[in-house]
Ligand SMILES: C[C@](O)(CO)[C@H](O)COP(=O)(O)OP(=O)(O)OC[C@H]1O[C@@H](n2ccc(N)nc2=O)[C@H](O)[C@@H]1O
């Protein structure tokens with residue numbers, strides 16, 4: 125039997141950091157939603173008690189460092205599953221991009237193995253397992269649009285944004301999430317984006333208000349190290365995107381666009397100097 129799961133990328137519509145916690149993580153307030161750019165996972169049972177990962181992407185680890193491997197190992201151990209699994213990852217989401225590619229693969233593995241091995245684990249429990257793998261994994265288990273608090277694992281479902289185009293552009297630079305959080309001085313943050321106002325904008329179903337409330341306090345940190353990301357943002361605005369923000373710890377920048385007729389100009393304008401550009405829809 126084969127099980128297929130789609131693992132979509134997320135974007136952060138807003139990301140605020142309240143303070144650093146004694147455990148080293150940061151207390152956050154984020155609103156996240158999914159976009160229609162996804163990895164695809166194929167899972168099949170193996171008679172031997174082993175986990176094998178393969179991928180067409182040559183640039184991700186295929187051993188225990190892979191988040192899908194870690195998810196499979198965790199669920200196997202916790203539910204005492206004695207059979208093995210072969211997982212093929214068809215990677216489409218850029219890696220280390222701020223789009224939670226690895227986290228979404230981990231979440232898809234938890235969902236898929238729950239089905240493959242008929243474990244009957246409720247979503248809430250899958251999300252708890254996910255939290256052991258990474259802060260973004262619980263959100264990726266259910267997706268949708270949600271407010272995430274705590275270190276990102278406490279979730280409240282929200283109304284999805286009005287449908288629009290999302291242009292994603294990733295420069296060929298590597299950003300480490302722990303380095304960005306490590307450099308952040310939360311007490312020095314000048315402007316905090318508002319989760320309340322973004323929730324209101326979503327409630328109102330107002331695309332203009334959503335664009336007006338976009339904000340990410342990690343942007344300043346990443347832009348200081350990589351000024352080219354600021355240039356990318358400016359270019360996207362100049363080309364006509366309605367709202368522009370860096371996702372997560374970056375370096376991917378996304379632009380929200382309501383009019384389809386504007387998409388080709390923005391897409392082509394960015395492709396001029398950025399190899400990885402995608403024009404996708406929200407997963408509402
Ligand atoms: C930047 C975001 O992607 C936005 O959605 C998340 O906040 C980070 O999610 P993630 O990559 O799943 O994060 P984790 O794998 O749990 O943590 C990576 C590193 O980021 C830092 N980290 C992460 C989440 C958080 N609330 N505070 C932190 O300080 C920690 O140094 C941690 O070692």
Ligand SMILES: Nc1ncnc2c1ncn2[C@@H]1O[C@H](COP(=O)(O)OP(=O)(O)OP(=O)(O)O)[C@@H](O)[C@H]1O
Nearest residue numbers: 190191219220221222223224225226227229260372
């Ligand atoms: N299945 C996977 N897909 C992509 N990267 C993975 C995977 N498993 C482990 N990794 C490793 O995880 C690191 C982060 O990659 P990932 O694509 O998850 O970052 P990200 O999009 O910035 O995530 P986040 O937004 O959650 O911080 C990379 O160094 C990569 O080698």
